[in-house]
Amino acid sequence: MDDLYLENIDEFVNDHNKIVTYKWLSLTLGVHVNQAKQMLFHYLDQKRKESSGSQLHATYLVSGKVAANGSMSHKVAVVREDQLEDVKSKMDITVSIHVYSIQKAVLKDSGPLYSTDYDAVKENLKNCCKYSAIRCAGADPLPSDVPRQSQEIAPVAPLEMEAKKSVVNGGTAAANKGAAKQQKGIMGMFNKSTSKTPESSKEVKMEENEDTATETTKSKPALKVHNFFGKPATSKAGTSSEKSRKTIKEEAVGSQTSHLAVEEPSTSPLTAEIKEEEAKSSNAAGKKHNEGKSNKMKRLEQCDSDDEKFESRKKKRRRIKKPQLSSSDDEVIADSPAAPDAEAPTPSPESKVKEEPFIQTKVNSEGKRRKRRRVIKPRTFVDEDGCMVTEKGFESESYSESDDDFKVNKQPLKEPGASKAIFRKNEEENKSQKRATAAAGKAAKQASIMGFFVKK
Amino acid sequence: MFSDLAVRKEGTLLCPPGSEGPLFERVRPDYASCTERFRVGERSFNRQYAHIYATRLMQMRGILIARAKQTWGAGVLVRRLCDLKVGEQCCIVGTLFKNMELQPSILKEISEEHNLLPQPPRAKYISQSDELILEDELQRIKLEGNIDMPEFVTGSVIAVLGAENNDGIFTVEAFSMADLPQQHPRLPLTSDRFVLLASGLGLGLGGSGADSLLSLQLLVDMVSGQLGDQGEQSGAARICRVLLAGNLLSHSTQDRDSVNKAKYLTKKTQAGSVEAIRLLDEVLVQLVASVPVDVMPGQFDPSNYTLPQQPLHRCMFPLSTAYPTLQLVTNPYQADIDGVRFLGTSGQNVKDVVKYSSMDSHLDVLERTLRLRHLAPTAPDTLGCYPFYQSDPFIIEECPHVYFSGNAPSYQAKRITGLDGQDVLLVSVPEFSSTHTACLVNVRTLECEPIVFSSFSPEDEEENDMNVSH
Numbered sequence: 001m002d003d004l005y006l007e008n009i010d011e012f013v014n015d016h017n018k019i020v021t022y023k024w025l026s027l028t029l030g031v032h033v034n035q036a037k038q039m040l041f042h043y044l045d046q047k048r049k050e051s052s053g054s055q056l057h058a059t060y061l062v063s064g065k066v067a068a069n070g071s072m073s074h075k076v077a078v079v080r081e082d083q084l085e086d087v088k089s090k091m092d093i094t095v096s097i098h099v100y101s102i103q104k105a106v107l108k109d110s111g112p113l114y115s116t117d118y119d120a121v122k123e124n125l126k127n128c129c130k131y132s133a134i135r136c137a138g139a140d141p142l143p144s145d146v147p148r149q150s151q152e153i154a155p156v157a158p159l160e161m162e163a164k165k166s167v168v169n170g171g172t173a174a175a176n177k178g179a180a181k182q183q184k185g186i187m188g189m190f191n192k193s194t195s196k197t198p199e200s201s202k203e204v205k206m207e208e209n210e211d212t213a214t215e216t217t218k219s220k221p222a223l224k225v226h227n228f229f230g231k232p233a234t235s236k237a238g239t240s241s242e243k244s245r246k247t248i249k250e251e252a253v254g255s256q257t258s259h260l261a262v263e264e265p266s267t268s269p270l271t272a273e274i275k276e277e278e279a280k281s282s283n284a285a286g287k288k289h290n291e292g293k294s295n296k297m298k299r300l301e302q303c304d305s306d307d308e309k310f311e312s313r314k315k316k317r318r319r320i321k322k323p324q325l326s327s328s329d330d331e332v333i334a335d336s337p338a339a340p341d342a343e344a345p346t347p348s349p350e351s352k353v354k355e356e357p358f359i360q361t362k363v364n365s366e367g368k369r370r371k372r373r374r375v376i377k378p379r380t381f382v383d384e385d386g387c388m389v390t391e392k393g394f395e396s397e398s399y400s401e402s403d404d405d406f407k408v409n410k411q412p413l414k415e416p417g418a419s420k421a422i423f424r425k426n427e428e429e430n431k432s433q434k435r436a437t438a439a440a441g442k443a444a445k446q447a448s449i450m451g452f453f454v455k456k
Numbered sequence: 457m458f459s460d461l462a463v464r465k466e467g468t469l470l471c472p473p474g475s476e477g478p479l480f481e482r483v484r485p486d487y488a489s490c491t492e493r494f495r496v497g498e499r500s501f502n503r504q505y506a507h508i509y510a511t512r513l514m515q516m517r518g519i520l521i522a523r524a525k526q527t528w529g530a531g532v533l534v535r536r537l538c539d540l541k542v543g544e545q546c547c548i549v550g551t552l553f554k555n556m557e558l559q560p561s562i563l564k565e566i567s568e569e570h571n572l573l574p575q576p577p578r579a580k581y582i583s584q585s586d587e588l589i590l591e592d593e594l595q596r597i598k599l600e601g602n603i604d605m606p607e608f609v610t611g612s613v614i615a616v617l618g619a620e621n622n623d624g625i626f627t628v629e630a631f632s633m634a635d636l637p638q639q640h641p642r643l644p645l646t647s648d649r650f651v652l653l654a655s656g657l658g659l660g661l662g663g664s665g666a667d668s669l670l671s672l673q674l675l676v677d678m679v680s681g682q683l684g685d686q687g688e689q690s691g692a693a694r695i696c697r698v699l700l701a702g703n704l705l706s707h708s709t710q711d712r713d714s715v716n717k718a719k720y721l722t723k724k725t726q727a728g729s730v731e732a733i734r735l736l737d738e739v740l741v742q743l744v745a746s747v748p749v750d751v752m753p754g755q756f757d758p759s760n761y762t763l764p765q766q767p768l769h770r771c772m773f774p775l776s777t778a779y780p781t782l783q784l785v786t787n788p789y790q791a792d793i794d795g796v797r798f799l800g801t802s803g804q805n806v807k808d809v810v811k812y813s814s815m816d817s818h819l820d821v822l823e824r825t826l827r828l829r830h831l832a833p834t835a836p837d838t839l840g841c842y843p844f845y846q847s848d849p850f851i852i853e854e855c856p857h858v859y860f861s862g863n864a865p866s867y868q869a870k871r872i873t874g875l876d877g878q879d880v881l882l883v884s885v886p887e888f889s890s891t892h893t894a895c896l897v898n899v900r901t902l903e904c905e906p907i908v909f910s911s912f913s914p915e916d917e918e919e920n921d922m923n924v925s926h
Contacts, residue, residue, distance in 0.1 A: 134681030
């Protein structure tokens with residue numbers, strides 16, 4: 001056993017100014033706890049003998065039997081060095097004494113000791129008892145079972161069905177979430193409209209739940225779901241865009257965007273939509289919006305008849321939507337931007353289709369719930385003719401879970417069914433959700449100049 | 457005692473590192489859980505609560521009559537209330553009802569003619585003017601005489617010997633409780649095995665500072681064998697099970713204000729219990745990696761309010777449920793560990809009896825409930841419980857060897873014996889967040905020892921308090 005550890009402890013204590021507890025040392029150096037304790041003692045001893053001037057303070061752990069209120073009790077205490085002898089003398093039997101920690105500064109209270117141990121344990125949760133003196137035979141963690149994953153499938157499915165985002169709102173400052181949402185919407189549309197097998201979607205979900213960035217070039221549905229859930233969509237275009245669902249947590253989206261622009265022409269509307277979505281996600285910063293739009297345009301041109309069918313379907317849907325929306329002021333104004341754009345041969349009309357705010361849960365390691373939702377916000381950009389256009393579109397916004405409970409309640413309302421029926425439902429929900437975000441909507445309404453265009 | 461066990465070897469840790477550290481095997485006990493009676497499946501609250509009392513009396517009547525004949529002779533007359541004759545000495549069996557003036561009554565509160573403000577919560581609701589009434593299946597009669605009124609609570613089933621007088625009041629000469637039920641004899645064990653009982657960890661915002669969290673960390677380290685010298689570690693390897701008896705979260709995590717506040721104020725806030733449960737999960741994962749743990753819900757934990765509390769849901773503990781050693785159990789909890797029957801609650805039943813009787817010591821209340829053969833006599837009167845109708849699961853049918861209740865203000869333990877030779881260890885487990893004390897029960901000898909964890913803080917310089925902690 002070489003004495004390298006002495007230098008290590010020296011480094012930790014003096015250079016990094018850390019509080020070195022036996023547990024932290026044991027986990028850091030990967031040694032048995034008793035050895036760690038002995039190492040600490042050795043180091044302390046050596047330093048004291050050297051008396052090189054650097055003051056070291058230590059805390060000890062004392063445990064033993066004490067008489068308390070007429071009965072015996074076992075006491076375990078962490079004490080400072082100066083209290084050690086005192087505490088020892090009060091014990092009838094001393095069971096164990098060892099060094100608990102070494103640090104440069106004098107500790108007034110034991111809070112920092114706890115935080116050091118807490119950090120050490122937090123990093124090593126899986127093997128926190130690896131170096132302890134007791135081994136328990138029955139305590140082996142089970143591998144994560146499929147049953148637990150299957151619970152994830154259930155909530156995903158209704159979400160899929162609900163979110164019918166056919167159109168990518170190019171201008172939305174989409175984080176990955178936005179893209180994922182819309183991809184989900186696309187998936188939903190895909191399931192209903194083209195009535196491709198639900199099995200494929202399920203199979204796709206299963207793949208998603210396999211939880212690895214499996215870049216399987218499976219069927220397109222599979223592809224889509226991979227994108228949909230934000231898994232790396234390498235199979236799509238050979239690009240390794242790291243859109244993992246977990247990256248919902250990350251706000252920084254823009255990275256993968258531009259490669260997605262180079263998409264192979266797909267023969268299915270979904271692919272197109274997903275590309276659009278990816279383009280949408282690429283517009284996270286909003287700067288790339290034009291590029292995205294032009295990309296979309298390109299892509300749309302590349303699309304074959306299926307896409308047109310899809311678009312016509314979308315247009316049909318839009319038409320269905322409009323009468324429903326006309327009842328509310330918000331929707332009228334929001335609709336009007338859609339109307340003129342419908343004529344324009346740009347993909348931007350798709351962006352005007354209302355999508356219900358899609359809520360996704362973002363769970364980070366602290367267990368907080370931050371969700372993203374889509375709200376209508378005005379967006380100003382220069383379009384291809386060199387004209388400044390302000391239009392309203394859905395943008396992703398982060399908010400926390402207690403907000404807008406009723407939105408969440410609406411999610412279960414949606415069930416797989418006729419696409420139109422669901423679309424209508426979605427419209428109604430959109431309406432109500434719009435009412436919920438009336439403030440934002442109204443603000444956008446006031447700022448918009450689209451009224452001008454409508455008159456024309 | 458644990459300390460004696462642990463001190464066998466000499467201290468080895470105040471020296472330079474030597475050989476590889478020792479590795480002790482955790483003892484594995486035989487474990488059988490008997491909590492099916494406390495599981496509530498399909499819950500329907502459409503029933504009246506009166507059925508519990510009916511079935512309680514029905515189940516206890518036979519036992520009490522046998523006990524009465526045993527105490528007062530086989531020739532004692534046992535009468536129903538409807539057959540009572542004035543002046544005739546007889547024995548009647550029924551459920552007690554204590555009529556308390558100060559008992560909060562919702563009818564009084566909402567009644568407009570009284571114009572009462574809601575009563576503030578009190579420590580005790582007893583007063584001098586209370587009355588004891590005995591009820592059987594059909595009638596009720598007031599009791600007076602040789603009966604200690606302040607000590608009894610509503611819902612206890614007893615037998616009284618006496619006579620009815622002219623006023624229609626029954627004058628009590630003596631009373632008898634059901635006393636301890638039958639007990640299975642304990643199998644003799646060859647070696648010492650320990651079960652650690654702890655309760656009231658009180659995790660969560662405001663519940664415990666870093667100091668008290670350090671004590672909890674010391675507990676976890678000691679049990680998992682990281683703390684202490686070899687002797688202590690080998691002693692800790694004999695701890696075969698850990699029982700956490702409720703109140704794992706602190707009271708402050710139950711923030712009811714968020715319901716009343718406006719949405720825009722509470723938009724970004726998160727319930728206090730979310731962070732606390734995460735902390736609990738991290739503590740548990742360290743424990744379950746090394747020892748089987750039973751977790752009971754308590755008054756402030758995210759479980760249902762009515763007794764019997766159902767186990768906490770496993771989805772709250774993503775890290776710990778990976779280990780098969782974690783057991784989420786009901787409150788009350790009953791299990792056979794190495795042939796020793798453990799029965800206990802998280803303390804709600806005991807605290808409720810303390811509120812409505814003159815008894816203060818949790819240990820005395822424990823004894824009283826055991827002798828009454830009922831875990832929670834005040835349920836459903838003042839303690840919330842599920843409307844059972846077929847049988848009352850709180851009746852103690854088999855005498856436990858260790859009977860505990862959690863979240864007591866201080867540690868107390870006692871050994872009692874029953875009329876038929878039963879031998880029971882009563883333990884009132886103290887609240888860890890305030891006392892930093894846990895209990896270690898030796899299942900071989902049925903002895904209990906408290907373990908106190910302490911750390912240092914600025915005000916300890918002069919004190920050096922060796923007893924219960926800071």
